[in-house]
Amino acid sequence: GGGLAAKLSKRDPSALKNSVFNIPPSAQIYPPFMHGTWDVSLKFRGYIFPSTRIPKEKLLSNFAIPGFQKCSIAALCDVGRDLTYYKMRIDSTTGKDDRAYTLTNSINAHLGYDAMRSVTYDVNANPNRLGLDFIPNRTRNANRIELFCNARESELVEVPSSGISGEGDDLATKKIFVCSEYIRQVTFGLSQEFGVARQVVGNYAHFWTWREQQESSDSMTGNLLTAVYLDPQD
Template sequence: MTYTLPARAFTDVNIRHTVNYTAFQKRLFQKAPGFLAYPSWMEGEWQVSCRFIGADFPSSAANSNPYVPRERIAADTSLPGFRRLSIAMVPDVGKDHDFRMRFLRPNVEGIGTGEVREDKVFNLKQALESELGKAAVTNIDYNPAKNPNRASLALLPGSSPNAQRIELFWNARSSLPSPPLETDTTTGPSGSSSGSSSSSQDVFRFVEDIRQVSLTPQLAETSSVGDYRHLWEFYHVGPESIKTYLSTVAYTTPQGPLFQAAGLQPLVVYFHTLTMRRLARRA
């Protein structure tokens, strides 16, 4: 089963490609992931406009196996994305939001030098505070030299009823080959002839599997656990511009009410586009 993302989601370039769900079955036992090197054209700080463009329920399609009715999926509020803050990088899935992202070449012993890395602390804080308001994130405990796959985020008391602390565990992370792009060479975004396309060097794709544990100030049994996968697809469309598709796949957990019916299959997929504009470098 595939989902075709619309070219009109982008304003600077027409790009069509499909998301194939057959590769989205959840994996249980995996080797701890290592660092991910980003392309050099992503280095720097970016102003990001994130826009929600839709959702899909692959397990409720007529030809899906197993089949889970959409009504049953929609009733399970424990699934990532159905509650605010249940997906850290898109804290309110259906709401558009603006924030900043940063990618650096760290010079820190233990995590390598010379390669572009994501500034996870900065990016997570920016994404969450774009929804909760400034100063909502009081601390992010993340030491990539010690463990690049765990982060603990503390939120200002009262900033959200859904969490005061968020624990993130990255269980998988890997880059993907660039797909063939079906670009519209007849008409550009304004209807004029374009004839241009992106090369494989201008595309960067990767997936990361995340377990998120959200804890409230009450008793521990009020905590919630969610498993989801991000598929990031970055398209370098100009020296100061990146267009991005973000597909987020939500799964049930073994403790969830749908696990017996759905198992490891994706239940919901959320689609966002991100327009990234490079900020001026500081002198």
């Protein structure tokens, strides 16, 4: 089929095109195997330049592209950091993620110090807008970040589970949850000109794959692919 899981299974970055924004998306609901508070171990696996039309050298010279500077992708404030440990929480009653908790933990962990002052987010009033305020003068590239989610997709699939001992191996399955968010990020920081705020706008999407661990409900594995999109004028 043409669902999100099928697109991700192709392992083809060119298939992950930017979304056409129409109706504001509803909040993401996560499956029961993901509920609770988790200790996340995030390891950087590398990057590629899939565009065949834009020279790699031109991309590398544009520091406004998300990922090239710290804080330009809020959930991955230091994209090339080899290994990052932080906490993530998903509410066991609603199935919604505690985004303020998770982002605060992730940003502080990626930057290596307490950078966050507050997070403004009401998942029930507006799940598609979030404000991040940094402790003043502590983080070079960001005083404040505004995140706008323009689209979401998700799909829960069940696949045959191998390596489970006992009867009924051929019937055993495990759940895989895939979800995506298309984000427009506006980053406000200090500029070279006194009294004028620096403002950088970037577009990207996160594609998550979460796999249930049949052996233990205390662990799961995940993969995050982040695709960056350029505005036409870039």
